[in-house]
Amino acid sequence: MPVVELTDIRKSFGSVRALNGISLTVEDGENVAVLGPSGSGKSTLLRIIAGLDQPDRGKVTFDGQSQQGIPAHQRDCAIVFQHFALYPHMNALRNITTGLRHGLGLAKAEAEARARDITARMKVDDLLDRKPREMSGGQRQRIALARALARRSGLVLLDEPLSGLDAQLHTTLRLEIAGLLRAAGATTINVTHDQLDALAMADRIAVIDAGQLEQVGTPDELYTEPATTFVAAFIGTPPMNLLPVDDLGTSSFDHIMIKTGEPVTLGVRAEHLTLGPAATEAWRLTGVVGLVEPTGLDRIVQILTDRGDSVAFRCPIPAAPPVGTRVTVSAPLEAVHVYARASGRRLGHVESAGIAITASAA
Numbered sequence: 001m002p003v004v005e006l007t008d009i010r011k012s013f014g015s016v017r018a019l020n021g022i023s024l025t026v027e028d029g030e031n032v033a034v035l036g037p038s039g040s041g042k043s044t045l046l047r048i049i050a051g052l053d054q055p056d057r058g059k060v061t062f063d064g065q066s067q068q069g070i071p072a073h074q075r076d077c078a079i080v081f082q083h084f085a086l087y088p089h090m091n092a093l094r095n096i097t098t099g100l101r102h103g104l105g106l107a108k109a110e111a112e113a114r115a116r117d118i119t120a121r122m123k124v125d126d127l128l129d130r131k132p133r134e135m136s137g138g139q140r141q142r143i144a145l146a147r148a149l150a151r152r153s154g155l156v157l158l159d160e161p162l163s164g165l166d167a168q169l170h171t172t173l174r175l176e177i178a179g180l181l182r183a184a185g186a187t188t189i190n191v192t193h194d195q196l197d198a199l200a201m202a203d204r205i206a207v208i209d210a211g212q213l214e215q216v217g218t219p220d221e222l223y224t225e226p227a228t229t230f231v232a233a234f235i236g237t238p239p240m241n242l243l244p245v246d247d248l249g250t251s252s253f254d255h256i257m258i259k260t261g262e263p264v265t266l267g268v269r270a271e272h273l274t275l276g277p278a279a280t281e282a283w284r285l286t287g288v289v290g291l292v293e294p295t296g297l298d299r300i301v302q303i304l305t306d307r308g309d310s311v312a313f314r315c316p317i318p319a320a321p322p323v324g325t326r327v328t329v330s331a332p333l334e335a336v337h338v339y340a341r342a343s344g345r346r347l348g349h350v351e352s353a354g355i356a357i358t359a360s361a362a
């Protein structure tokens with residue numbers, strides 16, 4: 001299974017900079033999700049790895065071998081496109097076996113055995129005789145995935161493989177696919193705009209925005225220490241509360257004194273804010289409850305602070321305050337992240353960034 005190494009990949013379409021210097025290493029057998037919003041460059045990156053597009057600059061290597069000049073059909077990788085196309089006039093079996101026979105040169109019997117094996121494991125072997133128009137969208141998607149996995153390539157590239165499925169099928173299929181890929185030991189690059197897919201399937205996640213990598217790390221690393229405000233706002237449900245602090249130098253922000261040389265944004269996760277004044281030094285926010293959202297497990301409560309910021313906190317069901325109540329919530333200082341406002345980069349926790357923040361007596 002190849003190690004995929006991308007070095008400073010750049011790609012423009014006319015005046016649109018789709019990729020602006022992407023460097024990333026995907027290890028042997030690793031499943032890396034490339035996560036980003038629409039238009040961030042995800043499909044472009046995948047097409048360059050597959051050899052369907054050429055970068056303007058930068059290098060793609062598989063196991064240390066430069067892929068420059070190697071056409072797509074000679075690269076050992078399987079790709080499932082964002083808008084996967086099954087051949088409409090072929091049944092599912094032939095959709096799967098055609099590429100195996102003509103692309104990989106397998107004999108008919110071997111190609112059909114592989115098709116039956118993978119579709120059985122994906123529980124769609126009863127569809128082999130059907131043409132695409134005789135299948136539901138979710139069934140077509142499974143067959144397209146089966147077609148890619150039947151190649152048994154060391155490298156699998158998936159472009160939004162689960163888009164357009166209903167919530168239940170989506171959850172089932174992502175666990176199944178992750179399991180199949182792990183069992184096959186395939187190196188996988190999985191493009192998605194869905195943070196839950198990335199968190200559930202990937203060993204590591206590369207967050208991309210506007211053609212640039214924001215952060216690469218394990219799901220836990222991205223959640224607990226988002227490197228930028230973009231990642232903080234993109235990962236987690238609800239997203240991290242991010243509150244700008246406007247004054248330069250020493251400023252008073254609710255009950256916290258902040259001393260930095262630059263304007264900052266403070267971040268805190270909803271589960272780190274608790275109702276009521278805290279016993280120890282804490283960041284306190286006071287506001288009026290605007291919305292109480294049930295999750296089944298608990299409540300997500302939105303308050304509008306006196307400064308006009310919207311802040312979410314999680315609350316056990318019996319303690320949830322009704323809409324319109326005035327409440328104070330607090331977070332321990334070590335749960336407060338500090339970001340430089342201009343760059344969006346993380347400066348650290350309140351205690352660790354050399355930023356003096358002390359709770360005032362008030």
Ligand SMILES: Nc1ncnc2c1ncn2[C@@H]1O[C@H](COP(=O)(O)OP(=O)(O)OP(=O)(O)O)[C@@H](O)[C@H]1O
Nearest residue numbers: 013016018037038039040041042043044045082193
């Ligand atoms: N062939 C092309 N010609 C011109 N512009 C392109 C082309 N392909 C992509 N782009 C532009 O490059 C940028 C990145 O596109 P890309 O398809 O990689 O985004 P994406 O992250 O896959 O988005 P989505 O989540 O919507 O699929 C976009 O601004 C897009 O309009």
Ligand SMILES: [Mg+2]
Nearest residue numbers: 042043044082
């Ligand atoms: Mg795309």
